Amino acid sequence: MEATNYNRAKAVKAFDESKMGVKGLSDSGITSIPPIFIHPPQTLSDLKSSPSKPTDIPVIDLSDVTSQTHRPKIINQIKQAAKDWGFFQVINHGVPLSVLDRTILAIQAFHDLPHETKAKYYKRDETRGVMYSSNNDLYRTNAASWHDSLQAWMGPERPKVEDLPEICREEVVAWDFHATGVAETVMELLCEGLGLEAGKFKELTFSQRRALVGHCYPYCPQPDLTMGITPHTDPTILTVLLQNSVPGLQVKHGDSWVNVNPVHGGVIVNVGDMLQIITNGEYTSVQHRVLANSRKESRISIVIFFNLSKWKGDGYYGPLPELLSPEKPPIYRDFTAEEYIANFYGKGIDTKSFIEKVAIQD
Template sequence: MAPVVDYSQREMEIKAFDQSKAGVKGLVDAGVTKLPTMFIHPPENLLGSSLPEDDERLHKVRSLRFPVIDLSGFDCSESRKEIVEEIKKSAGSWGFFQLVDHGIPLGVIEGVQRGIRAFHELPQEEKAKWYSRDFAQKVNFFSFHGDFKVTTPADWRDTLSCKVLEDPASFEAIPQICREEVRRYMKGIDGVMRKLSELLSEALGLGSDYLATTRCFNARSMACHYFPICPEPHLTMGGTKHTDLGFLTLLLQDSVGGLQVLHQDVWIDVPPVKGALLANMGDMMQIITNGEFKSVEHRVLLRPTVQPRISIACFLSTDDLDRPYGPIKELLSDDNRPIFDRVIFREYMKKYKL
């Protein structure tokens, strides 16, 4: 029988936690050795699969190679055709793929990882300046997202959120300790985004500039996550299962690992690759491609590590929040009828209370 949760006790824990403005790292710094009840997830949330461990299909799915796509042949016509086919297959089956040789120098990648770690490891009183649950701010530091409820177990992580990064002035709001590192990294992300915009368009059988004309990658924001060392990692999660609501996410993870993707009803580990970026399709991409590209659930399990985990998610989406988006008409036919309604992104974001 599942344990009874005392929600009044959890509500008091959450209130005290929020008022401290110290985040999850503040608990670690205070020497916590047992998880507060607000972080404890039910065991079924932590399962790797609904299939029994001796199931043949389970082992077959786990043995699959996670897609890795090398962009070094982007400017070569023959290599580009192969890249487009790999993207079409990966986006349609996994919804995720690793990108290597994407054009962002390793020094820039390691620099932004150091910068984000440095922010999260600032003294508590320094970070508190940015602590806010006002998600309309261009920059805020928080631990629970806007849709968090007292009935929902909390995830073991802190986040520095940086929004409206298509506006150069927005960078001035970012903490100085990581500002230039973020600026350089986002310049690299812009280059990767332009390549992927063309390649994804071609993978749909459209002109290479098609997705660019829809403005679906014009808005950029970042969620810079820090997962402190957890005293009881088997009882909680770094990120509850979810899909991303935008068009495309580019994720940078460090060597600690823990990210999993749901593939054929089995949670698959995404192996960290030094310098690689992870690309994943969001809900809006699934909508406009009429399901040809998949937005799939993913989550973060915590490892019993000796160092915190860093991940940096860059969300690419539309800058026209009132524009309706629906299945691309060029993809539709009598044999491929629309399976999604048109969506106004501003309304869709309310699902996440953003």
């Protein structure tokens, strides 16, 4: 196809209106990916990079989290992981293994439905309700990525049960409950790691406004030309992620991309940009990405994004006053929810663009 004859906007619109998603393209047996999915060389240049020595994100055992003897050690582990890595896995978190397995299978079952069946959920209303789509930033980015998503806003108001796809309805509601419990436990530990009262972040309603997103990364016939998801940081407070056994998630640590190897029974937690801001840089959000899937089995991940729903009462967000002092002045300015939301929906996913906007210049 000659570049002069290629109308990207028209091709994007045609793909979107087909409601097939990349799973539909993959299932159709294509051997080459459409041009809208081909990424520039600078994005693809380090796909083969790997750390100089085998490593992995920290794995933290929560089995003794209520023990007065063991809790301080766990607090320190969580604190260091959030400062040094921004990513960690928790095990023995209290969620039954059967719940994890059923959640993954249910989201996979949705994505395995015929695209004609899924099409009734296909839309682009990102801010509420239930939405199935391919690439939430499809019209805001220069190159689409090889994934589809089922998104459901689970709070402050849960969607009507009948609005959730029947094939994964019970599992989505159950996972929202269990993942929120894991997030609240982790946030208590993160609070205590900063010398705050354990319930401080819950008081700030970090877990009330939350979105569940079930991603599917189907087989890609040309994985060296595209991405599953491009490098980015999450704009949220905290992200809780559950994944199946198909690899692909990578985290930037230093100058290397580190594979996040699936641990059966493990739940991944990562720091979002908003948590970096409100902790005045004590905890750090980090870049992560997903490689395009070269395996015949789909990669499935279920993510819940936790967001603040209120703040000081005056409508402004910023570093927690309790963490500021003459020795530790604010490194980020206050901002409004409107400013934060406009930044996210005004572009494709990226790395710390909002943090850069609110950073106080020396």
